Amino acid sequence: MIPISLVPVRILLVDDTPTNLKVLSEALQGQGWKTLMATDGESAIEQAEYALPDLILLDVMMPGIDGFETCQRLKANAKVQHIPIIFMTALSDSINKVRGLELGAVDYITKPFQQEEVIARVKLHLSISHLNQSLQTKIAEQAETEAQLQQLAQELEQRVRDRTAELEISLHQLKTTQLQLVQSEKMSTLGQLVAGVGHEINNPINFVSGNLKHIDDYTRDLFALIQMYQRKDSAEDIAEFIEDIDLEYVAEDLPKLIKSIHEGVHRLKDISLSLRSFARSDISSKTEFQLREGIESTIMLLKHRLKANEKHPEIQIIRQYAELPPISCYPGQLNQVFMNLIANAIDAFEEKNETRSYAEIVESPNMIWISTEIDRSNQTVLIRVKDNGLGMLPEIQSQIFEPSFTTKPVGKGTGLGLPISRQIVNEKHGGQLECRSIVGEGTEFTISLPI
Ligand SMILES: Nc1ncnc2c1ncn2[C@@H]1O[C@H](COP(=O)(O)OP(=O)(O)OP(=O)(O)O)[C@@H](O)[C@H]1O
Ligand SMILES: [Mg+2]
Structure with a gap:
């Protein structure tokens, strides 16, 4: 199929025989195509560069540079090398056909021309060329997409790097916070410790002070008894007092109380030592x-x-x-x-x-x-x-x-x-x-x- 385009298809005809040009031109124009014409290789190249036709029909035998040379130059020129070239050659000329194809032509047609054949081949190569071009465009687009993707990837990489840097900063901050927490944890351990120690000290203090109260009573009684002896009170009174204060029990209990006070004090000393050592x-x-x-x-x-x-x-x-x-x-x-x-x-x-x-x-x-x-x-x-x-x-x-x-x-x-x-x-x-x-x-x- 022929591509539908607002710009009409233009075909460059190159032949040194004006009659040929005329016949061909009429046949092609009958398809609604525009024709451009050149009668030698040099001007064909010039026109091709200038007008960028969709296809070139190129005669082999021409004065000056021949069709092969022209083809070679066109194919070496980046501006026009994509334009399909069809050679026109004599029917018997199979060596020329091969050479033309080797030089980059897409096809050949033989003289004398068969109108239908020319049109059919031109149509075919226009379609192929069109397909080719859209393929090229696709490839170019794809290359662009790839470039964009690559750029995206680069941007992404940069963002990852930025984010990593940010994360590193956060991590640093976190560590600092953690250290502060460590400090506060120390404080809370210390708080618990102080409460525990308070509790621990309370015990010996309680029984030391409880014991002291008893010792106080006992000493008072004992002094009173001594005074009775000093006053030389009667033996009956003294015996009665001894019974009242239960001297036997006091004698037994007092050393126990003192021992227990010793223990209490010892314990307090231990606690104080431990605290010193712990701290x-x-x-x-x-x-x-x-x-x-x-x-x-x-x-x-x-x-x-x-x-x-x-x-x-x-x-x-x-x-x-x-x-x-x-x-x-x-x-x-x-x-x-x-x-x-x-x-x-x-x-x-x-x-x-x-x-x-x-x-x-x-x-x-x-x-x-x-x-x-x-x-x-x-x-x-x-x-x-x-x-x-x-x-x-x-x-x-x-x-x-x-x-x-x-x-x-x-x-x-x-x-x-x-x-x-x-x-x-x-x-x-x-x-x-x-x-x-x-x-x-x-x-x-x-x-x-x-x-
Ligand atoms: N001896 C243990 N037996 C069973 N579980 C334990 C033991 N030691 C630690 N764990 C477990 O490990 C967890 C973490 O212990 P860690 O000492 O770090 O914190 P915590 O005791 O929960 O709190 P904190 O020590 O700050 O008061 C505990 O919550 C507990 O589940
Ligand atoms: Mg713990």
């Missing part, structure tokens, strides 16, 4: 520290949570300490790690105990095993904190070191205990904090520290 947060430099001392002071400060109460008997702590050399570390921070691990174990017991009666708990009591050992081959010390609490499901266990991950009710857990502990152990001490847990059996945390 040794040598932030700027490492100190030689006996880990055992840190663990003990932590246990002491958590005593109020370990004691028996109406819900459960005392939580037992089983210690297995190895002979360890002092370790160079930040004691205040390691104590915080011990505190977090032991507090977590106690929390796990509390949750576990919710569904058990007192008798059931007595039957299988809450226990925490704390051990230290030294691995000389690896030059590390290992500190284990193990409990027989609830244990954890693997999907929980995989998240416990994520900041803010908690399974505890709002207000109870911040989910920062373990991430902070890991940060302290890994980053501050070049060690490792690992967890192993089995649901229904319990959990074991292992801290390993390089010596």
Whole structure:
């Protein structure tokens, strides 16, 4: 089919014989096509460049440059090389036909002309050329689309880069916030600690002051008795007074009261020592520290949570300490790690105990095993904190070191205990904090520290 176009089809006829031109021209015009004419190769090339015809009918034998030469030049010219060329040659001339086709012509027609054949071939090659051109346009369009796609991809890449940069900034901010949170977590641990210690101090103070009241009464009675002796009161009066004040009981009770006051004072001293040891947060430099001392002071400060109460008997702590050399570390921070691990174990017991009666708990009591050992081959010390609490499901266990991950009710857990502990152990001490847990059996945390 011939392309429908507003511009009529134009065909350049090249032949040195005017009669040929005339015959051809009439035949083609009969199809509604416009014809252009040239009588030699040079002017054919000129016209082709100038008028850009849709097709060229080219005679082989011409004076000056012949059809082949003309064809060669046209095909070498970027401006016109797309225009289909049909050679016109004598019927017998099969060598010429082949040569023409080799030079880039699309077809040939033989003289003398068969009008119908010429028209049919021209029509065919116009269609092919048209198809070709739309194909070229399509290819060009596609190339453009590809270029656009490429540009889009580049833009996208740039956006990803920008976004990554933004994300990095956010991450940095997040880390800063996290550090601030760490600080506030420290504060809340400290808050809990102070409350616990307050509770802990209250006990000995209460019984010391209660005992002092009795001692006060007893001393008053004893002085009165001495005065009776000094006044040389009658033996009956003295005997009666001795009975009144129950001297026998006082003699028995007074040493007990004093002993118990001693205990109370001793306990207060312990607490004060533990507090001092716990609060040794040598932030700027490492100190030689006996880990055992840190663990003990932590246990002491958590005593109020370990004691028996109406819900459960005392939580037992089983210690297995190895002979360890002092370790160079930040004691205040390691104590915080011990505190977090032991507090977590106690929390796990509390949750576990919710569904058990007192008798059931007595039957299988809450226990925490704390051990230290030294691995000389690896030059590390290992500190284990193990409990027989609830244990954890693997999907929980995989998240416990994520900041803010908690399974505890709002207000109870911040989910920062373990991430902070890991940060302290890994980053501050070049060690490792690992967890192993089995649901229904319990959990074991292992801290390993390089010596
Ligand atoms: N010994 C343990 N037994 C069972 N689950 C534990 C134990 N230790 C930690 N977990 C689980 O890991 C979670 C994260 O512990 P982490 O100490 O980081 O935060 P938290 O105890 O929930 O809150 P916070 O310590 O800030 O008060 C806990 O909520 C709990 O589910
Ligand atoms: Mg915790």
